[in-house]
Amino acid sequence: CPLDFAASNFTLASTLCNNQGERGKCCRYINANIAISVARFANATSNLGVPLNTSDICLQTISQTLQLYGVPPLAAVFCGFGTKIRVNYECKGRTSVMQMLQSPRFVEVTKHCKLPLGKESRCKKCLNASIGYLHQLGIDDNITLSTCRDASF
Known part of the structure; x- marks a missing residue:
């Protein structure tokens, strides 16, 4: 491993x-x-x-x-090793960091999730950008949502 x-x-x-x-x-x-x-x-x-x-x-x-x-x-x-807890975060066919960075609306995640987040308002903007990105993907099950959420961070 x-x-x-x-x-x-x-x-x-x-x-x-x-x-x-x-x-x-x-x-x-x-x-x-x-x-x-x-x-x-x-x-x-x-x-x-x-x-x-x-x-x-x-x-x-x-x-x-x-x-x-x-x-x-x-x-x-x-805890659901292999189903809920994964070691591979492939998200709707995206297998690399570059594919995530190039996908539609991910630019908002990149813009609002720069470290350090520090202030609560920056953290909220980061979370909202990620939620918007995930919503745009049209995910219809919790496992995929969780995997793509982890991949986006």
């Missing part, structure tokens, strides 16, 4: 995932760590995630790594 999790803090994931009342936070935290690693991979390779033929291997590697940190194996099931 070509993703780098060296900067990830899976100890907090373990704490959250071992508390049944915190399952939502557990999954969001794991997804955020994976999304950051995929974003770094995209910056290095211009690909929106790992190749599809290595997705399963990556998800298995991540699951094993999480278990080493004390995250229960069941977390992969209740």
Whole structure:
């Protein structure tokens, strides 16, 4: 798996995932760590995630790594590894950063999501630009919406 999790803090994931009342936070935290690693991979390779033929291997590697940190194996099931939590963010046929940048209305996302966002008003403009872009894509299911949302960031 070509993703780098060296900067990830899976100890907090373990704490959250071992508390049944915190399952939502557990999954969001794991997804955020994976999304950051995929974003770094995209910056290095211009690909929106790992190749599809290595997705399963990556998800298995991540699951094993999480278990080493004390995250229960069941977390992969209740968080939806492979369906809700992905390592490939292909979005409506777009597989590269360049394809995202060149797609209609993405210029608004690029314009309003420059770092650092800092102020709340800049963050809202970034989110609104992303929502407008996603709406324009005509996405009709939550999984695709989630994947394209992650790809746009």
